[in-house]
Amino acid sequence: MSAEAPSLIDRLPPVRGRYRAHAPLAAVTWFRVGGPAEVLFRPADRDDLIAFLRARPDDVPVTVIGVGSNLLVRDGGVPGVVVRLGRGFTDIAVEGTDIVCGAGALDLNVARVAAAADLGGLEFLCGIPGTIGGALRMNAGAYGREIKDVLITAEALDPHGQVHRLSCDELG
Structure with a gap:
């Protein structure tokens, strides 16, 4: 057997x-x-x-x-x-004029933190359900704006756990 x-x-x-x-x-x-x-x-x-x-x-x-x-x-x-x-991926921080957040942060929460810090340009995220990770994956947009319009860089993990810092252009 x-x-x-x-x-x-x-x-x-x-x-x-x-x-x-x-x-x-x-x-x-x-x-x-x-x-x-x-x-x-x-x-x-x-x-x-x-x-x-x-x-x-x-x-x-x-x-x-x-x-x-x-x-x-x-x-x-x-x-x-x-x-x-x-939860381990939902942090949102204001660093000067930039927002740094985890892939699990809700789009709405990112927009709210930006507004509270008097940072404009992320208002369109209020109309998009989901997370920043998903928004990046599909280049989410609403009201004439898209993630590519506001993204500076993103850190991504490859399938082997290597960390890559990618520009908006590199994300395609």
């Missing part, structure tokens, strides 16, 4: 965040539809996510989501690991 292959969750590296096998993604999307993530990972913070990406098996697919405001999940679910960015 042969031994059963280890489950995906047993093959993943130790993390400070949380893993959950067969997590229903309908519970974390605004449309409340769709199947489960094979494994849902909620990293504690950026360092936890970097460590996970660097140590995960290469054959394990990774899908990153924010608050699920513009996301439809297929009924069959998502194979591999779905990374949901949470």
Whole structure:
């Protein structure tokens, strides 16, 4: 009798965040539809996510989501690991005339912090549901403005956990 292959969750590296096998993604999307993530990972913070990406098996697919405001999940679910960015990715800071924020920061909250600091140009974010990470991914826009109009640089992680600082032009 042969031994059963280890489950995906047993093959993943130790993390400070949380893993959950067969997590229903309908519970974390605004449309409340769709199947489960094979494994849902909620990293504690950026360092936890970097460590996970660097140590995960290469054959394990990774899908990153924010608050699920513009996301439809297929009924069959998502194979591999779905990374949901949470509280550890929501910081927003004013640095002079710039806003620095995490990918999980809500667009509306970024606009509010900018307004409170008398920084104009981000008002259009009030009309866009979701997170800054999603807004960058799709070049979100409203009222004649787009993220590309206000972005200076973004830090991004590649699938192997390497950090890259990208200009707006480099993001395409």
